[in-house]
Amino acid sequence: MSNYHIKHLEEYYQVYRKSIREPESFWEEIAEEHFLWRKKWDSVLDWDFSTPEISWFKGAKLNITENCIDRHLTTRGDKTAILFEPNNPDEGSQHISYNELHIRVNKFANVLKEQGIKKGDRVCIYLPMIPELAISVLACARIGAIHSVVFAGFSSTALATRINDSDCKMVITSDGSYRGAKTIDLKGIVDEALESCSCVETVLVAKRIQTDIHMNMGRDKWLAPLLEKASDDCAPEIMDAEDPLFILYTSGSTGMPKGMVHTTAGYMVYTAYTFKNAFQYTENDVYWCTADIGWITGHSYIVYGPLANGATTVMFEGVPSYPDYGRFWDIVQKHKVSQFYTAPTAIRALAKQGTDFIENYDLSSLKVLGSVGEPINEEAWHWYNENIGKRKSPIIDSWWQTETGGIMISPIPYVTPTKPTYATLPFIGVQPAIMDENGNELKGNQVEGRLCIKFPWPSIARTIWGNHQRYKETYFSAFDNKYFTGDGALRDEVGYYRITGRVDDVIIVSGHNLGTAPIEDAINEHPAVAESAIVGFPHDIKGSALYGYITLKDTGESRNHNNLRTEINQLITDRIGPIAKLDKIQFTNGLPKTRSGKIMRRILRKIACNESDSLGDTSTLLNQEVVQEIIDNVL
Ligand code: WT7
Secondary structure (H helix, E strand, O other): OOOOOOOOHHHHHHHHHHHHHOHHHHHHHHHHHHOOOOEOOOEEEEEEOOOOEEEEEEOOEEOHHHHHOHHHHHHHOOOEEEEEEOOOHHHOOEEEEHHHHHHHHHHHHHHHHHOOOOOOOEEEEOOOOOHHHHHHHHHHHHHOOEEEEOOOOOOHHHHHHHHHHOOOOEEEEEOOEEEOOEEEOHHHHHHHHHOOOOOOOEEEEEOOOOOOOOOOOOOEEEHHHHHHHOOOOOOOOOEEOOOEEEEEEEOOOOOOOEEEEEEOHHHHHHHHHHHHHHOOOOOOOEEEEOOOOOOHHHHHHHHHHHHHOOOEEEEEOOOOOOOOOOHHHHHHHHHOOOEEEEOHHHHHHHHOOOOHHHHOOOOOOOOEEEEOOOOOOHHHHHHHHHHHOOOOOOEEEOEOOHHHOOOOEOOOOOOOOOOOOOOEOEOOOOOEEEEOOOOOEOOOOOEEEEEEEOOOOOOOOOEEOOOHHHHHHHHHOOOOOOEEEEEEEEEOOOOOEEEEEEOOOEEEEOOEEEEHHHHHHHHHOOOOEEEEEEEEEEEOOOEEEEEEEEEEOOOOOOOOHHHHHHHHHHHHHHHOOHHHOOOEEEEEOOOOEOOOOOEOHHHHHHHHOOOHHHOOOOOOOOOOHHHHHHHHOOO
C-alpha cells in the first residue's frame, strides 16, 4: 500500500482512517518521502483554532521551487513542464521543458533581485495567461518574495485596492493582453491604478501585444532586455516552513477583499498530494486546468501542485469560444490531454452550443474530468459525462476554496464511485462536520446544515494579510473550535457530501466569488442612487447572475432608466470589473427592511427567483407595502 498514491476504494478508507487517527505521523511520512528539505521540522503540527494559530512542519527549511523545478532536472530535464497554448491557435504552442523553466525562473529571479526585491517583499502580478505569469510566480518564490497575483480582468480600482492593502513594491504586467478577438490595454489599467498607489517603485512590463504604450520613466521597465542580461543562476532562498508564499485576494460578504495568506511547506505538501490523487496523474499524462492563475485553482493546480509532481501542465491564454466553440476540444486533441479540469459555467456555455463542435475532435486521450468553482447542476454533469467523457472518464466534482488552498471534498477518479452533483468523500486528512444553526454537530448520515472543518489540514490559509482579527471572526467564530466554510452541505445515506451553496452574502457568478457589499458600494456612488441591494438569481450559463434592486433619490426630476442602468453597470465595471455587472436592474420605491433597518435580502432573493408565492411572513417588516410593489414590477 502506498499512502502517496491511492488506487482502490479500500485503500482510500484505510489511508483516510490513518490520516484522521494519526494526522501527524501520516503527513510526516508523506513530507519525508516525497519532498526535498534543507532541514527537517521540529514539530509536524501545532494548532489552536481559538486564537487561531496553525503551523505545519515548524522549523523546517526549504524552497518550493527546488521541489517544483530543480529536483526534476536529473530525471525529467527535457520533459515539458509548461505547455503554453496561445489565444490564437495560428501562433503555435510552446513547450517549456523543466530545463528551460529552470533557466527562465532563475533569470527572472535575478531580475527581481536587481530591482531591489528581497525576501518578504510583496510583488503584485497583473498578467494575462502567458508563460511570464507562471515564471514570475515561481521567480518570487525562488527569492522568497510574496506574490500577490491579481486576475487581469479586475479593474484599476480593484487592482489599486489590492496593491495598497499589501503594500506591494513592484507590479509585473504586460503591454496588453489578447482575449479572443479583442485586445485589452493592461498597462493602461496599471497606470491608472498606480495613480493611487505610492508604495510601488517599479513596474516590469512584458511584451505581448506589441502596441505602443506609455512608459513612465524611472518607474517602468521592459522585461525582455533585463532578462537577457540576467544570470541564469540564482540560488534559492532558504525559507522557513511557515514563511508566507503568497497572498491571494478573495471577496467576502462585507468590506474589503480578504488577502488570504498561504505559507510554504504545508501548502506545497497538500497541493502536491491532492494533485497526484485527485487527478490520478501518471508520468506521461498531459494535464490541463482551464482556470486562470489569477485564482486559487490556477495557483494550486496549474502551477504548484502539477510542477511539484513533475507533471506537464497546459496553460491556455484564450477563451473557449475563439476562434470557435471547438477550441477546448481542439486543444485536447492536439496535446492529447489526459486530465481536463474546468468550471460548471464553462460546461454550460459549451453545452449550449450543441455537439457539432465536439464531433470533429478525437477526445480519446481523456481519462479524468474535473469540475470546480460552484455546485455542478445535474444537467451539466450528464452533458459533461456523455459528450466529453463518453461515459468512461470519471467526473471529479471537487469542492474547495481560496482559503483551503487545495481540494477538500472530491471523488478520487477510478477509486470513488461518482454520483451526479455530489462532491462525495472528504479528501485524505480532511474532517468535515455538518452543523445545525445552534452550533451542534449533526452526526451520522442524512443530515443537512452548515459545513465546517474540525481539524487543520496542511494548506489552510494562516491569516488575512494585515487583519488577523478578521480571519478569526470570519472563519473561527461562527462555530466553536471549527473552521466555517460559508457553505451549506448535506451528507447522504452513504456519507457522500453534496454542497448546497453559500449561506452568506457571497454570490458565485460564472465561478467567480462576488461579495454583495462591494458591488452595492459601487452602485451607491452614483449620484442618483439612494440605496441598493444585490441578490443572485439562477442563470443557465453563469449559474447565478446578479439582480439589483435600486431606489433613486427623490429629486423630482424624471430619469431615463435605461441610461441609468448603463451608467450603473459602467460604475461597477470601473470599481470591480465586468464580471460584477448586473444582469437585471429593477428601480423600486423602497427596499424591504426589518425594524432594525437591515435589508431583507431573503425576500428580495425569492422575488428575483420567481418564488414570490413563498415569501413567508412579511408582517414584521418596517415597510411591508414595498413588497407588493416590487413583486408587481419584477423583471
Ligand atoms: C466557493 C469558493 C476552489 C477554487 C475555485 C473557487 C464554491 C467551489 C465547488 C464545488 C460546490 C463549490 C463554494 C466555495 N465551490 N467548488 N465543487 N461544488 N461549490 O474558489 O473563489 O474561493 O470560492 O466556491 O461555495 O465556498 P473561491
